[in-house]
Amino acid sequence: MEQLIQQIINGISLGSIYALIALGYTMVYGIIKLINFAHCDIYMIGAYIGYVCMSKLGLGFLPSLLASMLFCTVLGITIERIAYRPLRNATRIAALITAIGVSLFLEYTTMFFASANVRTYPSMTGFMAKTYKIGDIVISTQQILIAVITVILMVLLQVIVKKTKIGKAMRAVSMDKDAAELMGINVDTTISFTFALGSALAGAAGILVGIYYNSINPLMGVLPGLKAFVAAVFGGIGIIPGAMLGGYVIGIIEVFVSGYGYSMYRDAVVFAILILILIVRPAGLLGKNTGEKV
Amino acid sequence: MKKVCIIMLLILSMVFAVSCSKSDSDTIKIGVNYELSGGVATYGQSSVEGIELAIEQINEAGGVKGKKIELVKYDTKSEPSEATTLATRLMTQDKVVAVLGPATSGSFMATIPVANQNKVPVVSGSATADVVTVDDSGKVQEYAFRICFTDTQQGTGITKFALENLNAKQAVIIMDSSSDYATGLADNFTKVFEEGGGTIVAKEAYVGGDTDFNAILTSIKNKEFDVIFIPGYYNEAGLIIKQARTQGIDVPILGADGFDSPVLLDLAGAEALNKVYFSNHYSSAEPSDVVSDFIESFNKKYNKEPDAFNALGYDLGKFVADAIERAEKIDGESVKKALESTKNFEGVTGTFSIDENHNVVKDIIVIELKDGKQHSTYKVSN
Numbered sequence: 178m179e180q181l182i183q184q185i186i187n188g189i190s191l192g193s194i195y196a197l198i199a200l201g202y203t204m205v206y207g208i209i210k211l212i213n214f215a216h217c218d219i220y221m222i223g224a225y226i227g228y229v230c231m232s233k234l235g236l237g238f239l240p241s242l243l244a245s246m247l248f249c250t251v252l253g254i255t256i257e258r259i260a261y262r263p264l265r266n267a268t269r270i271a272a273l274i275t276a277i278g279v280s281l282f283l284e285y286t287t288m289f290f291a292s293a294n295v296r297t298y299p300s301m302t303g304f305m306a307k308t309y310k311i312g313d314i315v316i317s318t319q320q321i322l323i324a325v326i327t328v329i330l331m332v333l334l335q336v337i338v339k340k341t342k343i344g345k346a347m348r349a350v351s352m353d354k355d356a357a358e359l360m361g362i363n364v365d366t367t368i369s370f371t372f373a374l375g376s377a378l379a380g381a382a383g384i385l386v387g388i389y390y391n392s393i394n395p396l397m398g399v400l401p402g403l404k405a406f407v408a409a410v411f412g413g414i415g416i417i418p419g420a421m422l423g424g425y426v427i428g429i430i431e432v433f434v435s436g437y438g439y440s441m442y443r444d445a446v447v448f449a450i451l452i453l454i455l456i457v458r459p460a461g462l463l464g465k466n467t468g469e470k471v
Numbered sequence: 472m473k474k475v476c477i478i479m480l481l482i483l484s485m486v487f488a489v490s491c492s493k494s495d496s497d498t499i500k501i502g503v504n505y506e507l508s509g510g511v512a513t514y515g516q517s518s519v520e521g522i523e524l525a526i527e528q529i530n531e532a533g534g535v536k537g538k539k540i541e542l543v544k545y546d547t548k549s550e551p552s553e554a555t556t557l558a559t560r561l562m563t564q565d566k567v568v569a570v571l572g573p574a575t576s577g578s579f580m581a582t583i584p585v586a587n588q589n590k591v592p593v594v595s596g597s598a599t600a601d602v603v604t605v606d607d608s609g610k611v612q613e614y615a616f617r618i619c620f621t622d623t624q625q626g627t628g629i630t631k632f633a634l635e636n637l638n639a640k641q642a643v644i645i646m647d648s649s650s651d652y653a654t655g656l657a658d659n660f661t662k663v664f665e666e667g668g669g670t671i672v673a674k675e676a677y678v679g680g681d682t683d684f685n686a687i688l689t690s691i692k693n694k695e696f697d698v699i700f701i702p703g704y705y706n707e708a709g710l711i712i713k714q715a716r717t718q719g720i721d722v723p724i725l726g727a728d729g730f731d732s733p734v735l736l737d738l739a740g741a742e743a744l745n746k747v748y749f750s751n752h753y754s755s756a757e758p759s760d761v762v763s764d765f766i767e768s769f770n771k772k773y774n775k776e777p778d779a780f781n782a783l784g785y786d787l788g789k790f791v792a793d794a795i796e797r798a799e800k801i802d803g804e805s806v807k808k809a810l811e812s813t814k815n816f817e818g819v820t821g822t823f824s825i826d827e828n829h830n831v832v833k834d835i836i837v838i839e840l841k842d843g844k845q846h847s848t849y850k851v852s853n
Binding site: 180183184187188190191293294295297300308310313315317386390391392396397400431432433434435436437438440441444 | 675683690692710719738
């Protein structure tokens with residue numbers, strides 16, 4: 178029983194990260210039907226900004242978190258402005274290939290400046306390094322921090338999307354871009370805003386991973402990015418609560434698979450389950466199965 | 472850009488030609504064929520630092536056979552195909568009597584056919600893969616030598632240490648399933664540990680690049696075991712150690728030479744690095760005259776503490792020079808014969824002899840970490 182609870186705690190910490198990244202994929206897909214492969218590298222850049230803030234500038238955790246989210250926001254908007262906007266009316270495959278190009282550009286630029294070596298965050302002290310024991314269950318401050326910050330960010334995102342004017346515009350553009358434009362919504366601004374939100378979340382995920390695992394490198398985004406993308410598809414791509422659910426589910430499945438003796442087959446099992454779910458529910462867990470209009 | 476490159480190359484080759492023709496008679500040339508850039512550049516660079524120090528000392532002391540040694544240095548860019556090309560060039564154009572390097576097993580093996588063909592020995596200080604000096608049919612590669620232990624010897628050494636020094640009866644293995652090095656060590660550990668009366672309680676796997684090991688650690692936590700063996704590299708091992716200690720697992724943790732990096736300390740933190748043991752080629756904490764002399768002169772030349780690759784490179788330089796001194800004539804064939812007959816060579820990584828498979832027989836050093844620092848060393852003989 179205790180082991181089960183401990184594994185769920187492990188799964189939630191891992192799943193939170195996937196969920197934060199998955200939100201960026203799903204929002205961008207929802208609004209311009211683009212799988213933004215560069216998203217996972219924004220997460221990596223977020224981790225590096227956090228590294229610079231914490232170990233070079235000596236800032237605390239919260240200022241570093243904000244700095245990294247802010248930087249990623251700007252980066253996300255810039256990428257959209259330079260790389261994707263000129264291709265707004267091009268084929269989807271052209272945009273997709275551009276996204277892969279941007280992804281490689283970010284990875285190898287970082288490698289050029291920061292070298293391919295693993296970098297380590299400064300070790301946490303005091304409150305940040307504490308662990309709490311309840312019976313046999315161990316929880317660290319960092320795990321709590323990850324879970325709490327993820328939930329706060331998700332609630333904030335829901336409020337923005339559901340209650341604000343720009344959120345309403347986002348929903349409108351994702352439903353029908355042309356109609357939204359005719360209604361006087363500035364589509365370009367709305368899309369920029371979507372990139373900004375997604376990138377900020379990825380930046381937050383990056384720095385959380387940095388303090389939790391302590392190890393960052395220029396290619397750290399590739400695998401989590403892939404899994405977060407799977408999480409987004411899993412929950413139903415384009416649907417915000419779906420990405421959150423998908424992130425947690427993938428995190429927990431992964432932990433259970435390796436926790437119960439199948440660590441050799443972890444990724445295989447995760448993807449097998451994905452295939453099964455997509456056979457049964459092609460639109461994802463929360464997706465509505467709408468017929469394709471011909 | 473291209474033009475500039477070509478001109479540069481021309482100038483370089485001219486300088487080279489001049490220097491070659493001038494120094495032909497009074498020097499002995501040794502090729503240095505190492506990974507100076509690319510993926511495993513630190514291994515190559517460290518080895519070459521050691522080699523250069525060794526040759527400098529030999530030349531200051533009068534050289535070998537009354538002649539000075541001249542190093543001809545090339546960069547393999549960490550690519551096996553480049554290593555082959557450069558080995559050919561060293562043997563046919565530069566006419567060296569022996570080639571040192573490359574550092575990694577894959578690149579080193581790529582140069583062996585060239586060595587056999589040109590009858591010039593290649594010697595590596597750090598190619599530890601089991602198959603290096605013998606071919607598929609078990610026949611010895613005539614012109615290939617190495618002065619480091621093999622992965623099997625290393626695995627056996629650390630397992631014996633677990634059984635005898637730590638009295639371990641039950642062990643858990645957490646291995647990097649994406650690397651031959653790690654799976655080989657894990658298999659060897661399992662075999663020797665079970666032969667010694669121990670049992671493997673659990674065998675878990677991860678993939679290089681993973682960062683989250685909490686699931687594996689939680690699942691082994693409730694089992695009974697005396698040691699954890701982590702065959703793998705420092706990047707993941709550091710994180711596993713940190714997460715294990717956070718979860719309250721405080722049994723001894725064992726590893727191999729893949730642990731040998733300052734990054735291990737950065738990742739795991741000093742607090743977690745207690746009761747951590749790993750096998751290595753060399754330890755600076757070992758008190759012997761040869762070693763302290765080496766550390767002192769290395770410090771003087773490079774202004775830093777030597778690591779295992781520096782030490783292996785240093786030994787390699789001295790070892791090959793020693794063979795040339797003993798060789799009948801100064802050519803590849805005689806040097807090869809002299810290398811084969813090396814007995815009880817005293818180096819900083821131990822005293823060793825060359826066996827019939829062109830491997831060395833030497834003690835394995837096990838280093839204990841305490842608060843992240845090398846605390847004490849043990850010797851395990853094979």
